[in-house]
Amino acid sequence: MNETNSIQTLFILGLAFMLLIVISFLVITFLSQRRKWNLQQEMGRLKEHQQNQLIEAAIRSEETERHRIAETLHDEVGAILSSVRLHFSNINSNQLDERGKGLHEKSKELLDDSIQKVRTISHNLHSTLLKEFGLNEAIRNFLNTTVKGTLVKVETDLDNSYLVQNAETDLGMYRITQELTNNILKHAHANFINIKSEMKNNELELTLHFNGNGLSQEEFEELRYRPEGLGLKNIQNRMILLKGNILFEKNKKDNRIILTIPVNREQ
Amino acid sequence: MLLSIFRTIFDWSEVWALLIPLAILLVYKPKRDWIIPVKWYLFTVLLLNLCIDFIWYVNKEEWFGVSDAKENWWNNNIFYNLNSFARLLFFSWFFSMQRIGLKKMARIIPIAFLGAVIIFFSIKKDGFNYHVEGSVFYISSYLLATEAGLLLFYCLWYTNKILREDKPTFSSSNPPFWVVGGLTIFTSVNFFIFLFYDYLDTKLHEDFLLDTWDLHNSLFIILCICIAIGLYNERNK
Numbered sequence: 001m002n003e004t005n006s007i008q009t010l011f012i013l014g015l016a017f018m019l020l021i022v023i024s025f026l027v028i029t030f031l032s033q034r035r036k037w038n039l040q041q042e043m044g045r046l047k048e049h050q051q052n053q054l055i056e057a058a059i060r061s062e063e064t065e066r067h068r069i070a071e072t073l074h075d076e077v078g079a080i081l082s083s084v085r086l087h088f089s090n091i092n093s094n095q096l097d098e099r100g101k102g103l104h105e106k107s108k109e110l111l112d113d114s115i116q117k118v119r120t121i122s123h124n125l126h127s128t129l130l131k132e133f134g135l136n137e138a139i140r141n142f143l144n145t146t147v148k149g150t151l152v153k154v155e156t157d158l159d160n161s162y163l164v165q166n167a168e169t170d171l172g173m174y175r176i177t178q179e180l181t182n183n184i185l186k187h188a189h190a191n192f193i194n195i196k197s198e199m200k201n202n203e204l205e206l207t208l209h210f211n212g213n214g215l216s217q218e219e220f221e222e223l224r225y226r227p228e229g230l231g232l233k234n235i236q237n238r239m240i241l242l243k244g245n246i247l248f249e250k251n252k253k254d255n256r257i258i259l260t261i262p263v264n265r266e267q
Numbered sequence: 268m269l270l271s272i273f274r275t276i277f278d279w280s281e282v283w284a285l286l287i288p289l290a291i292l293l294v295y296k297p298k299r300d301w302i303i304p305v306k307w308y309l310f311t312v313l314l315l316n317l318c319i320d321f322i323w324y325v326n327k328e329e330w331f332g333v334s335d336a337k338e339n340w341w342n343n344n345i346f347y348n349l350n351s352f353a354r355l356l357f358f359s360w361f362f363s364m365q366r367i368g369l370k371k372m373a374r375i376i377p378i379a380f381l382g383a384v385i386i387f388f389s390i391k392k393d394g395f396n397y398h399v400e401g402s403v404f405y406i407s408s409y410l411l412a413t414e415a416g417l418l419l420f421y422c423l424w425y426t427n428k429i430l431r432e433d434k435p436t437f438s439s440s441n442p443p444f445w446v447v448g449g450l451t452i453f454t455s456v457n458f459f460i461f462l463f464y465d466y467l468d469t470k471l472h473e474d475f476l477l478d479t480w481d482l483h484n485s486l487f488i489i490l491c492i493c494i495a496i497g498l499y500n501e502r503n504k
Binding site for chain 1: 423426429430432433434435441444448451452455456458459460463467470471472475482
């Protein structure tokens, strides 16, 4: 009986010891793997952070360059052209023959056009309006100046409850809208564009609705990796910085580009 | 009364425990390569365990003219042998998919085991449990211990391999690790029990040996729960 009991006890102890070893081994493996996993996640986050910093630096330098060009155009080229216009106005056209009068008039028109173009380019490059009147007004103004003189019909329905929350965010959204509108005008052969914005909970949703040839999400993903898809790459980079989403929907003669960015209403 | 109900539920645990991962499979339909052998294992073992428990119940209730004399009992040992082989076969398949350098070995081991089983049954004349000598109608604790030992080898190889890796091979909710974890606990205890079963059979009281089968069943429930968690985590992915 005693021998039976001791064998029984020994067996139970052996079994418990075996279980303990195995479970400890599993727990150690699990903890070690979790530690490695967390470390890898942290490395990934650092890499992403570093990548975002690089994107931010590239975008900042692009903005600085835009400002510099805008200021040069406005203050130097614009000033020179205005001065030329002033001098030109002082030319007495009555002394000229008919051909000379025609050329004088035509040159004046071209000069006015050039001054206007320089002003438009300089304003588009420089975001003064955006800083002073906010995103909605900047988009409206950009559309008016860009689409003016074309056959494209433009409509805007922008949510006025959206207030300037962050100059960088507004600038990002403005540049993306500019790039997308330019792309639509250039490639989509659209004759109708509607830009609508709406605040949804803590997100701003901006939708560009247009007819013509659109892009599907797959086409966008493919194009942005091509060297010629620099504009699309910039859009994607800006969206990464804004921590937003961009969605392309392509339908027959009815396309949508939906931009969504997080907005902190309290700011 | 309550104890009797609990006992009946526990006696059928080898059947209902399998329904937990199977329910996860049917409800969430996770789709990954490693799930295929596990799915095959679950369905095959459900069928085999149903046969095992049904025959056991026929003997217990003395249905179909079965008397309480052991010689007249229906024999379900072949299903235990098939169960053991199915476990080794499907988990060898599972481990061959895990990129732990066991692909070739995992193909050879089940074939070698099957060969060993055939040789064993053609030369061995006794074994434990309800004897029908010299056929697959009796089970040998040594064969079950060998099967458990081989599975334990796979499990330890897997855990050792991932411990040595610099990069993590899984996240905190890694599905295959749950399966390996459950299998490690199940096979380690099985290995220990079956290795000493014949010796203990001669030294200890039958009730104690029956208790070890209860332990075996409890660990089978744990294995099924671990598989279910693994399958559920795959659904999350």
